[in-house]
Amino acid sequence: MIRVGVIGTGAMGQNHVRIYSEMEGVELAGVSDVDQKRVESMATQFKTQAFTDYKKMFAEGLDAVSVVVPTKLHKQVVLDALDAGIHVLVEKPIADTTENADLMIAAAKNAEKILMVGHIERFNPAVIKLKEIINSGTLGKIVSISTKRVGPYNPRIRDVGVILDIGVHDIDVISYLYGKKINSVYAIAGADIHSFEDHASIILRMDHNFAGVVETNWLTPHKVRQLTAIGVKGVAYLDYINQTVQLHDNEWIRKAKVEPSEPLKNELTYFMDCAATGKAPNPCGEDGKHALEVAMAAIKSYEEGRLIEVGK
Template sequence: MRVGVIGTGAMGQNHVRIYSEMDNVELVGIADVDKERVALLASEYNTQGFTDYRELLRMELDAVSIVVPTKLHKQVALDVIESGANLLVEKPIADSTENADAIIEAAKKNDKVLMIGHIERFNPAVARLKEIIDSGILGKIVSISTRRVGPYNPRIRDVGVILDIGVHDIDIISYLYGAQANEVYAVAGANIHPFEDHATIHMRLNHELSGLVEVNWLTPHKIRKLTVVGLEGVAYLDYMDQTVEIHDKDWIRKAKVEKGEPLRRELEHFIHCIENGEEAQPSGSEGKHALEVSLAAIQSYNDEKLIKIE
């Protein structure tokens, strides 16, 4: 499988590293506008480096990871599809639902695998929690709440905290419920960033289920946790420790979780889907929904009203 990576910032470098370690993958080349960085990485991983990604796309690639700023996703994705390659687009899928639709439609028209890089889907603890929920151990699920907070990363300037990290939990809540949000209400504000740097997002899913997302760039230490409340028990998940603990009226139990690197699992799934002609998860439509909810949350706090999603 001939693979390339476009965008070699903090996240892109991890794509490069993992592809270089995969047995069934040849890392053909990488591209980034930072000439020094791309040269250094190309040398380290024994691959070709380009400052113009279109030169990389001439290398007859089978698959490409797109890890560039969100506003560039549409153009780069369309160019990748036109080159004949399958694509993984880092979250969020695009900067607007119209641009998301353009990517989805182009991939479908050209019969290309399109995967959206919502990495927490591949966190082993999330996978285990999904199994627990689907087994019925917790009974009917009535609410899912998440807390993703920590210090601000200065490299993030093009989007606020909702599109940068809130979108993770928006996607995970929909995934765990197996349902989409139909109403969103958010309270947020900007203190240290041009866009919002803290937000509390309340989602209604399937008209009766509750999802609550708390995010900020103001907390001095990082927290990444999720709570699922069911009629028969409560589950507590820690994204960072990759643990799941179940509390019911009789017991406190720790679920067995086979720990692993989420991004590696994500890229292995991407390559597997290409090799076997399967639809990748999260799909383009799932990525679009997470974007829709995120944009609705931004509109909600700006307009100070509840936003309905069709």
Template structure:
């Protein structure tokens, strides 16, 4: 039985708590949050131990934990978890700057621990099915992937713009579907109702002149979450919310069979299975770092109105200029 805990019991943290309590072969062994009342209520509800100091929880011998705290705290909490010899899942984004992300990744590697980043859309059944179709050659050679993630503004988001808050999901998904990292980004963005950018269109370049296009905003009254994959043999249309995939080829329009399931359950299943040595992680620390780096490059691009090239594993100009804040 894998002993797991959750650090941070806000809205997303409570989802982790619920999901872990339902996973087979997993014991929800602890919950930690600075809100004593919330901890007491949740520990009673899920019949587990509650802590107001996560360091005390770590002393009980956890095998793995989810870190679901404000992003500015990711580095300090993650390093404490790693020092305790505990595998960790860090909610996206991995950190509030590239230097902190590197420190988390390096520390986990030195301790030979599993480090996952919560890029949950990788575990959306529609994305998983599209990845399967791409790998099978169903669509031929893929030349372009585009996404649309638009909808009304959530007033809890105050410290960051739409690119870092929700655009980062699609940056990661396009990279995942291509199985490749972004080399250049050009972004047009602006702000209408927010102090940071609230609408953005990003063009991403990948090796072999493959393209990625991300459209995102907080302005549209109607919530839309979809993606399109264009190949030489067909076009695939995916819907994140409906968990639906439709393929158009030379002969047919056909809907793929998608087994619908909550993405978070898929994510935590992969994480806990990896901690047991049963599989590899589907979203690594390096993947999380790349998504953060591209998002920060996108912000830089729209501010300077230029293409921003990513230099690889280390991008000093971005590291020095940005220190983002994101509330999970």
């Protein structure tokens, strides 16, 4: 029986709590939040203990914890959890700075504990299927992957702009599907309804002739979550929301067989398996750091109006 806790019971944290409470072989040992009324309500609903101080929850003998707090708080909460000998899943982005990400990665290594980053789209059945299709060679060499992640602004997002909040999903997915690190970034963005950027067009380069394009905003009145992968033998169209993948080539238009499932449930089930077996997670801390580096480079690019080399 794995004993797990959740720190942060906002919109996303509540989903972590719900899913853990339904898992076999997992005991939801506690939930923590600075909002006492909310955390007590959650604890009552899901028949667990409530804590306003997460360190007191650690004393309950946790094996693993989900950290679902604002990005600026990730570093300290994760370091405290690792110091307590607890496996950690931290929501994306991994941290607010690459320096803090490095501290978290080093702490996990020293503690010999898992640090997994919640890049949930890797656990979307459509993305899993497209990765299989790309690896099989059906589309041939992939030369361009473009994404559209747009929709109305969510007022609960106050500490980061659209690139770090939702654009980072597609930055990670593009790198994951190619199986390559992103070398350089050029972005055009602006802030029109938010204190941080609320729309961005980002061009990514891997090696010399592999391209990625991310279009994202908080201005579109309806939600769109789509990806197009162009190969020399065909094109794949993926819909994150409907969990569909359609392939087009010179002869056929085919729909891939995708079994729909909840990405977060897939992700947390995988995390629990890693915690139980000790196997290295994917995405790991280094993956989370790379996505953060690219997102930060995109922000720097639009602010300075120039191409930015990643990690330099």
